[in-house]
Amino acid sequence: MNRMEELIKKLEEYNYHYYVLDDPIVSDKEYDKLYDELVKLENETGTHLPYSPTQRVGGAVLDKFVKHTHLGRLWSLDKAQSFDALRDWHEKNLRFIEGYNETHSDKLPKPEYILEYKFDGLTINLTYDEGILKMGATRGTGEVGEEIYEQVLTIKSIPLRVKYKGKFEVQGEGLMPLSKLKEYNENNEVQLKNARNAAAGALRNLDVKETEKRHLITYLYNIAYIEGKEFKTQEEIVAFIKDNALPVSKYHKKFSNMEDLLKEIEVQKEERLKQDFLTDGMVIKINDVKTQKLMGYTNKFPRFAIAYKFEALETSTRIIGVEWNVGRSAKVTPTALLEPVDIGGVTIKRATLNNLDDIKRKKLHLNERVLIRRSNDVIPEIMGPLKTDEEVYDIEQPKYCPYCHSKLYKEGVHYFCPNTLGCKPQLVKTIVHFASKEAMNIDGFSEKTAELFLEKLNIDQVSMLYDLKVEDLLKLEGFKEKKANNIISSIQNSKTVELKNFIYALSIANVGVKTSRDLAEHYKTIDNFLNASFDDLVAIEDVGDITANEIVSFLTDETSKKSIQSLFDHGIKVLDVEDSGDKSLEGLKFVLTGTLENYTRDELKNILENKGAKVQGSVSSKTDYVVVGENPGSKFEKAKTLNIKILHENDLKELI
Structure with missing residues (x-):
């Protein structure tokens, strides 16, 4: 016990x-x-x-999401670890069918099996009613999940309408393609550990923009609830899903012989490594739905289906070095350099080490042999050390930035470089961020442009952008006179900037667009902001201790102060915030959808926010108004479902 x-x-x-x-x-x-x-x-x-x-089926329901009760239960699957276990399961099925047929005139057919991939992402459940997508939810406990309607809308393969008009729930898996994971990690300083966690984290992210960045896909494979229709086979269920233009995996095979099915699993052990999505096994289901219903369920699993789990691909190699990298967020993260080793046809040379605490927890050292695992993921995982008689050495955290030599500071388990405006590896993405629409609004800037400026023009401070001349740009590949003139003109025009944009442009950790706006509204002038104290900052709504510490740390850092002063020396003029005095919409929450005739989306957003309103990206039960223009999207449908007040453009005149 x-x-x-x-x-x-x-x-x-x-x-x-x-x-x-x-x-x-x-x-x-x-x-x-x-x-x-x-x-x-x-x-x-x-x-x-x-x-x-x-x-139980799964984990707890997160309270920060709205709970959703599924119409049909989402079951977990029992696992078979060997082919013998699958054969035993098959024998049980034969005995059940034989026993039933001995006592009933309506005979069950001999078992046919449908073989599918076992996807390794996050289970999702979509609800359609009257031909419209009404809800997306996670599995949760199997009976109660979490609403992720806005998040599933970012999965472009999911149709918002289907031709079947009855209510039904369709179950599948949210996945991040491995190619997209690789692309994301190449372009973001915060590395995603694997595709499974990337998909789960995206679908459970309240910031829908972050969900969208991960380019998720889904494959749907089961219907647990449907009104007005019955199915005779699992094949019919899959055909119905496909017939409604819902995404289905191309891989579905039917077998009447278990040994043939086992041979196919052997084939798929290798073939699945060629896929652009994660799989961790195969799912086997009895095809006949009547047999499924009669066999029923245990308190956790269906008896008519089972999962065969693939073993992870593992091998050993040696840690020959550690490379410390700096991203735009200023986080300094380690990467293990490995003796090259082949796993499943892929040569592995590097592996992520999350932080020094993770290194210590796993007891990793230089020159040590380690076990690494690859589950057809992009980034292999170091499982732990292997016994060795060879001499090993501690992996030490650098005290200074390996690039700009600023003294690092620690927050939680991570180390950071404070020199966000002068550290070269941070600068490419810092410059792109500085030039973005929400910051200095310099047109024509891309990551490629920033890299060119750093490599060819030796731009190592954002203030140096204001020294550039047209003739400097004409020396660069891909720049003709018109493009060069446009960028230089845009750079010069950005010298006069609103306070909220300037604060956002500084790349202070944890200070996004909304916090920048709140800070600008509170301090009104750049001088007031530059002298902000911790006590004053935490008194601002939605600015907590961590963000306040980040701001104070940035503003008191000597390198940051020099970088800001350099911007002023180059002619940057930060406008004071003019207090309109009209806060008639204070506390009201708006969502905008569709095309408006007299305003751009940004113009209306600014007008509403200047009057104290909050403009949200998604509709929830806490939304007060949804402003609807021409060709509104799914937000309009959700607003009607939740009985949120709808405003058309003419209605706005009374408010603004």
Whole structure:
């Protein structure tokens, strides 16, 4: 009993980190080993504690999301770790069908099996009614999940309308393509650990813009609830999904012979590594729906379906070095340099090391042999050290930035370089950020342009942009006179800037567009802001201790102060905030959708915000008004569903 309690506590902790925090602290292999031990103990003792992880489908529901009750339960699948286990399952199915047919005249057919990929992402459940997508939700506990309607809208393969008019729920998996994961990690300083966590983190992200950046896809494979229609086979279910223009995996195979099916699984062990999405096994389902219904469920699993889990691809190599990199967020992160090794046809030379605490927890050292794992992911995972008689060396955190030599500071488990405006590796993305529409609004700027400016023109401070001349740009590849004139003109025009834009342009950690606007509204002038104190900052709504510390740290850093002064020396004029005095819309929450005749979206947003309103990106039960123009999107539909007050352009005159 004590061992069962110990296993349950461990699995609960691992489950919380994996499903709730999206931050796994053990490998799947270690988790499965403990889980299987618990199952064995429960079967041997006949004791099934009600709080055992074997008695539930999934993790807890996060309170920060709206809870959603599924119309049909979303079941987990029992796992088979070997072909013998699949053969045993097949024999059980044969015995069930034979027993039924002996006592019933309506005979069940011999078992046919549908073989599908077991996708490794986040399970989603879509609700359609009257031909319209009404809801998207996570699986959660299987009966109650979390609403992620706005997030699933970013998955472009999901249609907003289908031809079937009855209400139904369709289940599938949200996935981040491996090519998109690689692309994301090449262009963002915060690295995504793997495609599974990237998809789960995106769909559970309240910032829908971040969800959209990850270019998720989905494959749908089951219908747990439908009104006005019945299916005879699993094949019919898949055909119905496809017939409604919903995304379905191309891989579906039917088998009447278990040995043939096992041979196909052997083939797919290699073939799945060629896919652009993560799979961690195969799913086998009985094709006949009547047989499915008669076989039924345990308290957790369907008896008519099972999952076969692939073993992770693992090998050993040596850590030969550690490279410290700096991103735009100023975070300094380590990357392990490995002796090149082949896993599944891919040569692995590098692996992510999250931070020094992670290195210490895994007890990793230089010159040490380590076990690495690749699950057809882009970034391999270092599982831990292997015993060795060779001399190993500690991995030390640098005290100074490896590029600009500024003294690093620690926040939580991460180290940061404070020199956001003068550290060269940060500068490419810092310059792009500085030039962005929400900051200095310099047209024609891309990451490629910023890289050219750094490499060819030695731009190592954002203020140096204001020294550029047309003839400097004409020396660069791809720049003709018109393009060069346009960029130089835009740079010069940016010298007069609103306070909120200037604050955002400074790239202060945790200070986004909204916080920049709030700071500008509070301080009114650039001088007031530059003298901001911690106590004054935390008194501002939505500015917490962490953000206040980031701002004070930035404003008191000598390098930052020199960079800001250099901008002023180059003619930057920051406009004071004029207090309109009209806060008639204070506290009201608006959402804008569709094309307006007399305003651009940004113009109306500024007008509303200047009157104290908050403009949201998505509709929720807390939204007060949805402003609707021509060709409105799904926000209009959701507003009607939630009975939110709709405003048309003519209605705005009374408000503004």
